Amino acid sequence: MAISGGRVTEGSIHTRVLANLQRNIAKGEKIQQQLSSGKTINRPSDSPTGTVSSLQLRGEARASQQYSRNADDGLGWLGTLDNTLSNVSSRVISARDLVVRGLNQGGNDPSSNEALASEIDQIRNTLVGYANAKYLDRPVFGGSTTGEAAYTADGTYQGDAGQTARTVGAGQKVRVDATGPEAFGEGDAQLFKVLKDVADSIRAGDTDATAANLEKLDAAHNLVKTTLSDVGARYNRLEQMKQSAQDRLLTVTSQLSDIEDVDLPKTIMEMQLQQTSYQAALAASAKVIQPSLIDFLR
Template structure:
């Protein structure tokens, strides 16, 4: 029985050799592209699963960066309030000292009472100015008002009861504003009204009214101090959320680098091996392919 074998022609040899060389060149080009870009994923076909993971991590990184920016903005808001309220507390204590002096003095020295009343009114004007403190051109004690001020010159509230919050984490919001009435009170114990009542009472030498104003001032000052403590607590929370976002961003960046970035020493070694392999393939091809008639005619 005769055994038939496959016939290998010169053309088929050339085709196979060229195909192998082309694959070798394509592999070298891919490694060269990775070295040039520093990335092992330059298109989705390089790694479909890696591409999906990369897109998810990039989305999380963008969200985390936004949380950081929101936290920074909130820290700016609350830091402004903290500094302002601290100064206002100091001024309120100074006004209280003047009221105590006026209470002790009574109606014995009208000119001295006038000086005390004038000084208290000056403190009141300064406190109203503090009440209109702005951050990013918005009054921090005006709620969500788009207006330029939280209080007018008479101490009347111009803002609203709306709140301003910042999202600083997944499902986590922190309020960054404080409305004027929450800090300075309302009605007879409103800080600015109390100071004006005290100035009027001292100017008139009315010790009973001055004593009432002193009690109301203590109530207003306690509210201010309580609000200052709340502002400080929210400030600390934002600092913690910002640090948490920074830590998470570092983790995500590391994970993204593990997926996308090339191992440079390893890739350089692969490139060198590929070049050696290509040179060997060229040498082997030169021996396999037989000289053609054209070679003899040269």
């Protein structure tokens, strides 16, 4: 029984050899592109699953960077509050010392009383200035107001009860402000009102009223210290959340590098092997494709 075999022509040999060489060149080009870009994924077709993972990780990296920026902004707000309230506390202590001095004098020396009252007035004006402290041109004690100041010169609050918060993690928000009434009180217990009453009672030589106002001043000072403590706690939390965002960013960056970045020594070795393979293929092709009779007749 006769066995028929496929006929291999000179043209088919040429076609197959050129196709194999083309595939070899394409592989070498891909490796060269990876070396040039430093990335194993230069287009989605290079690794569909890797592309999906890369996009997800890049989204997480952007979110972590935004959380870190938000935390920095919040730390700026809370740092301003902390410094301002610390200064307020120091000035209130100075005012208290003056009140105690006035009580010790017994209110019998009008000129001394006037001098003490004037000093307290100056402290009050200074504290109103502190209450109008700003961060990025916004009053930190004004709530969500976009006005120029939280308090008028006479100590009247003109902000609102709105709150300012920053998102510093997935579902994590931290308040970064404190309204004027929360820090300085309101009504007859407001710090600026108490200081005015203290100055008036000292001028009048009314020691009973001065003693009562001293208790109100202590209560207002306690409110300032309580707010300062709360601001400090929020500041610490923001620092922790910022560190968490930065740690997560490092982790995501490392994972992204594992997916996208080339292993340089390994890729260089692959490139050298590919070049050697290509040279060998060229040499083999030269032996397979021999000159035909037509080549001699040309």
